[in-house]
Amino acid sequence: MNSTDKQPVKAPTRRSRAVAAKRSAILAAALEYFSQFGIHGTSLDKVAERADVSKTNLLYYFPSKEELYIAVLKDLLDVWLAPLRALRADQHPLEAIRHYIRLKLEVSRDYPQASRLFCMEMLQGAPLLKAELAGDLRHLVEDKAAIIEQWVREGKLAEVQPHHLIFMLWATTQHYADFATQVEAVTGRTLSDEAFFNQTVENVQKMVIEGIRVR
Amino acid sequence: MNSTDKQPVKAPTRRSRAVAAKRSAILAAALEYFSQFGIHGTSLDKVAERADVSKTNLLYYFPSKEELYIAVLKDLLDVWLAPLRALRADQHPLEAIRHYIRLKLEVSRDYPQASRLFCMEMLQGAPLLKAELAGDLRHLVEDKAAIIEQWVREGKLAEVQPHHLIFMLWATTQHYADFATQVEAVTGRTLSDEAFFNQTVENVQKMVIEGIRVR
DNA sequence: GTCTATAATATGATAGAC
DNA sequence: GTCTATCATATTATAGAC
Numbered sequence: 001m002n003s004t005d006k007q008p009v010k011a012p013t014r015r016s017r018a019v020a021a022k023r024s025a026i027l028a029a030a031l032e033y034f035s036q037f038g039i040h041g042t043s044l045d046k047v048a049e050r051a052d053v054s055k056t057n058l059l060y061y062f063p064s065k066e067e068l069y070i071a072v073l074k075d076l077l078d079v080w081l082a083p084l085r086a087l088r089a090d091q092h093p094l095e096a097i098r099h100y101i102r103l104k105l106e107v108s109r110d111y112p113q114a115s116r117l118f119c120m121e122m123l124q125g126a127p128l129l130k131a132e133l134a135g136d137l138r139h140l141v142e143d144k145a146a147i148i149e150q151w152v153r154e155g156k157l158a159e160v161q162p163h164h165l166i167f168m169l170w171a172t173t174q175h176y177a178d179f180a181t182q183v184e185a186v187t188g189r190t191l192s193d194e195a196f197f198n199q200t201v202e203n204v205q206k207m208v209i210e211g212i213r214v215r
Numbered sequence: 216m217n218s219t220d221k222q223p224v225k226a227p228t229r230r231s232r233a234v235a236a237k238r239s240a241i242l243a244a245a246l247e248y249f250s251q252f253g254i255h256g257t258s259l260d261k262v263a264e265r266a267d268v269s270k271t272n273l274l275y276y277f278p279s280k281e282e283l284y285i286a287v288l289k290d291l292l293d294v295w296l297a298p299l300r301a302l303r304a305d306q307h308p309l310e311a312i313r314h315y316i317r318l319k320l321e322v323s324r325d326y327p328q329a330s331r332l333f334c335m336e337m338l339q340g341a342p343l344l345k346a347e348l349a350g351d352l353r354h355l356v357e358d359k360a361a362i363i364e365q366w367v368r369e370g371k372l373a374e375v376q377p378h379h380l381i382f383m384l385w386a387t388t389q390h391y392a393d394f395a396t397q398v399e400a401v402t403g404r405t406l407s408d409e410a411f412f413n414q415t416v417e418n419v420q421k422m423v424i425e426g427i428r429v430r
Numbered sequence: 431g432t433c434t435a436t437a438a439t440a441t442g443a444t445a446g447a448c
Numbered sequence: 449g450t451c452t453a454t455c456a457t458a459t460t461a462t463a464g465a466c
Contacts, residue, residue: 019431036339041255043459057432059461116338119393123331123338124251126396133400141401158425163402164418171390172383178334179385181341185348186356187378203379210373211426234449258441270442272450280442 023061026051030072035113038120039069070128073121076114077132083107084166087144093151094209101173101205108177109191115177141166158212165212172204238276241266245287250328253335254284285343288336291329292347298322299381302359308366309424316388316420323392324406330392356381373427380427387419 029051033042048055062068083103145162189196244266248257263270277283298318360377391406404411
């Protein structure tokens with residue numbers, strides 16, 4: 001969580017613990033609303049109500065709606081990127097990608113709101129993430145793309161352009177969170193259904209892996 | 216376009232043509248805003264301004280913001296589903312899917328806003344498309360899933376569950392519209408760049424096709 | 431830190447003239 | 449069909465007491 005450790009670390013007092021708890025209650029409530037209705041469709045009233053604080057009090061912790069929104073986004077980016085960070089050159093290529101797919105689908109199952117808020121922000125042109133996108137994210141992707149490229153050069157993966165493979169991994173795994181409504185409308189199941197989750201992991205892994213296996 | 220042919224068809228007069236033109240100018244302006252900012256982030260003022268009509272006048276054509284939003288969504292659904300409708304049992308399986316990928320990426324290139332609005336609606340739980348999702352869309356998907364299942368049974372495709380293949384097709388092709396900001400941040404290119412478009416089609420086709428080819 | 435006003439404004443929608 | 453008010457409301461944010 002980025003937004004809770006801006007301050008220098010001190011021994012947590014009773015008060016500071018209470019304050020931290022309130023902050024995170026607000027952040028959690030905000031995520032619920034923002035991820036469904038977006039920043040414009042969400043009122044501070046509702047967020048405050050769900051977090052069980054007064055609106056004025058909320059504005060004491062986060063000086064404006066936009067700052068609250070940004071705090072939520074920042075907290076979320078780490079969760080969202082964790083699976084990609086875990087991809088390392090010393091792993092067996094196909095196993096690494098197999099593992100990535102599972103991790104990312106776990107994120108889609110366990111943090112669907114994070115995935116959706118991220119998606120929503122992207123749809124709007126990511127006005128509040130532009131900086132991250134151009135900086136950190138881009139470098140992270142460059143790193144991982146280089147690893148994939150290396151695997152391709154060594155003949156361990158079929159000839160694909162790394163960026164497109166990364167996009168395919170993102171797209172196929174996010175889809176089960178972002179389009180959960182549609183997935184449920186069509187299949188009648190959700191990722192919380194364990195059997196459906198496993199079947200999803202297997203199908204996605206199989207299709208992706210066979211698509212990039214060398215023969 | 217659904218929303219323009221609710222009325223019984225008559226010989227178009229000068230007036231009716233002018234009215235139709237105004238309606239579609241409003242719809243186009245609305246799509247631009249809705250697809251970026253969502254229904255809540257969009258004001259009728261802005262839409263009216265872009266469509267070059269007064270706000271009151273806009274409300275004469277569409278009695279409320281929500282009805283305008285729904286009209287836009289309906290117009291869009293056909294465009295969005297056209298590629299899937301084109302999938303037919305009498306085609307060569309891999310060629311059919313290859314073709315689908317191209318068509319859908321063309322939609323992502325030519326109607327990115329439609330794709331994004333659809334995505335945004337889905338993120339919110341599709342409150343205004345629930346009916347369509349449960350009805351028409353579900354049946355369409357069932358039809359196409361049956362075709363795919365048949366291909367699998369005949370040994371023309373690898374063993375995959377049709378729904379997951381359909382999701383993969385949707386996800387990988389939509390991604391280039393919905394996450395265009397991220398795609399551009401990472402690659403520096405967009406689908407309007409012809410070389411990048413072709414390279415995208417080839418990569419997606421290759422990865423998907425190899426992933427479901429029978430060996 | 432938390433509360434009670436209250437300011438300031440944006441915006442969806444209507445009334446009624448022309 | 450189009451316009452000029454105008455209403456009604458929701459909602460962000462602040463001032464100032466405690």
